[in-house]
Amino acid sequence: MLAAAPSETEAALARRVEKLERINAALMAQVERGMDQQGGAYALFRTAIALEGRVRARTEELTGVMHRLERSNAALAAAKEEAETANRSKTRFLAAASHDLLQPVNAARLSLSALGDLPIGPEASAIAGQVERGLQTIEDLIKTLLDISKLDAGVVRPSIKPVPLRDMMSGLVDGFEPVARRKGLRIALRCADDLCVASDAVLLHRILQNLVSNAVRYTGSGGVLLAARTRPGACRIDVVDTGLGIAEADRPQVFEEFFRGRATPDAEPGLGLGLSIVRRMAQALGHDVTLDSRPGRGTRVSLMVPLAERPAPSDAPRPAAWTRLSGARLLVVENDPSTADALCRLLRNWEAEVSVHRDLAGAAAGYATAGRAPDLMILDYHLDDGACGLDVADYLRTLSGTPIPAIVTTADHSPEIELRAAEIGAELVHKPVKPAQLRSLLTYMLA
Structure with a gap:
């Protein structure tokens, strides 16, 4: 009986020790988990602090960029306004200067015309003709520079109306026919009688006049064709010549100021401004201009113009034939x-x-x-x-x-x-x- 008691006590103690160990292990595990959780929260806290710093830095950087962009936009707006003001000032200056410059040209041309009505010899007549051509060149240059200035300044406001195309093109062909004939060229017209387009009559006439003038100037043999062909909702006006053509490398510069191609030997030297005017006027009208050329074969310049209904015929009387103004x-x-x-x-x-x-x-x-x-x-x-x-x-x-x-x-x-x-x-x-x-x-x- 006495030998069994210690054994039970030991077992009880062993169980108690085992229980305490389990409790201790559980407590240790809980402490370890708590420590792990505290470490993760701390790490998250540090990460959040770091992210906040980066966000603040990026925000400050973005704010700086926005301020620089605002200053840049303000500077661009100021520069644009300054450029537009300079353009307007240039246009006003050229308009005033052209008036003063054209006055003596006007007087000289009137005097030459009066001289032509007098009985003068062939040599004097030839000299008068040379002076007349020189005055015409001066007049063309002044007017062209003024046109470019107005177009660049945006003061040209096209007046879009129905334009009977046949009448305009026929007048151009009649006007250039003597020049073409002197060079041995043919100039032809293809346009339906009832064809009408929506454009500004004055600007469209200037565009076609410049294109036909260029075609005649750069054509030595063959001829020039002025044609109008209808397309869906539009009309394509072509000025085609059999001239020297334009090399592919030169085509991007054709519509730039002062670009001159190789003219025929008997042609009057051009100003190099005609096609520049064409491009600007076409842009003002919203008409597309395209160019196709083959060196040695010729060139075609095309203008796309919207179609329009033909206006009712006018009952206005036509100008009478020229007469002597005797007694007026x-x-x-x-x-x-x-x-x-x-x-x-x-x-x-x-x-x-x-x-x-x-x-x-x-x-x-x-x-x-x-x-x-x-x-x-x-x-x-x-x-x-x-x-x-x-x-x-x-x-x-x-x-x-x-x-x-x-x-x-x-x-x-x-x-x-x-x-x-x-x-x-x-x-x-x-x-x-x-x-x-x-x-x-x-x-x-x-x-």
């Missing part, structure tokens, strides 16, 4: 002495009775002396001291009580002047005045 009483108001003298000589060669004055006061005195109204007035728009030729028209019409016909001359192509002339029913003629154009207009208005 003409009043001229021109502040430039050389222009006034040349215009007076020209009109008197056409057998008209001419009175010339510098301003409104002179015209009023001339009217009082004559005691009757003139048959027609030719008025310079810009007179001395800011005066305007339209004031002369208003004064003499009011004084005489009759709507005296008036022609207004100016080198300024601004639409405001055109609108003011139209408001008083005057015909507007831009300087340099072409004598043939003036004579035709005078004959029509006095008929």
Whole structure:
């Protein structure tokens, strides 16, 4: 009996020790898990702190970039405004300069025309022809530079209307036919009689005129074709020549300023601005221009223009045939002495009775002396001291009580002047005045 007791005690102790060990192991495991969890939370905390720092750094970097972008955009906007202001200033300067430059050209052309009406020898006639061509080149250059400036400044506002294409193209062919004939070239037209496009008649005419002029200049043999072909909703106008062609390497530069191809030996040298004007005007109109050329075979330049309904025929009378202006009483108001003298000589060669004055006061005195109204007035728009030729028209019409016909001359192509002339029913003629154009207009208005 005494030997068994220690054994039970030992077993109980062993069980208690085992239980304590399990409890201890469980406690140790719980502590270890707690330590692990604390370590993970700490690591997460450190990671969060690091991420927050990176986000703050990236945010500051992005904010800096945004501020630099804003400053850059503001600088670009300021530069754009400065460029547009410079373009407008350039356009105004060229417009003013062209007026002053075209005045002596106008006087010289009128004087040459008056000289051509006099009996002169062949040598003098040939020299006069050379001077006339030189003046034409100067006039073309001034007008072209002004056109480029206006197009670059965005002041050209196309007036899109239905344009009968056959009439315009036929006039171009008739105008270039003498030049082509002198070079031994054929110039042909293919266009349906009823074809009509939506465009600005003045700008479209200038585009086609430049293209045909280039085609004739760079063609030595063969001919030039001006053709219009309909496409779905559009018309493709082609100017095709059998000239020298354009090398592939030169084609990207063709529409740039002052690019000149190889002209034929007998051609007048070009300015290198015609196709540059074509591109700018076509862009202003929204008309696509394409070029296809084969060196030694020729070139085709195509213009895509939207189709339009043909307008109703006009009942307006056509200009009468030219006649002598014998006995017509003409009043001229021109502040430039050389222009006034040349215009007076020209009109008197056409057998008209001419009175010339510098301003409104002179015209009023001339009217009082004559005691009757003139048959027609030719008025310079810009007179001395800011005066305007339209004031002369208003004064003499009011004084005489009759709507005296008036022609207004100016080198300024601004639409405001055109609108003011139209408001008083005057015909507007831009300087340099072409004598043939003036004579035709005078004959029509006095008929």
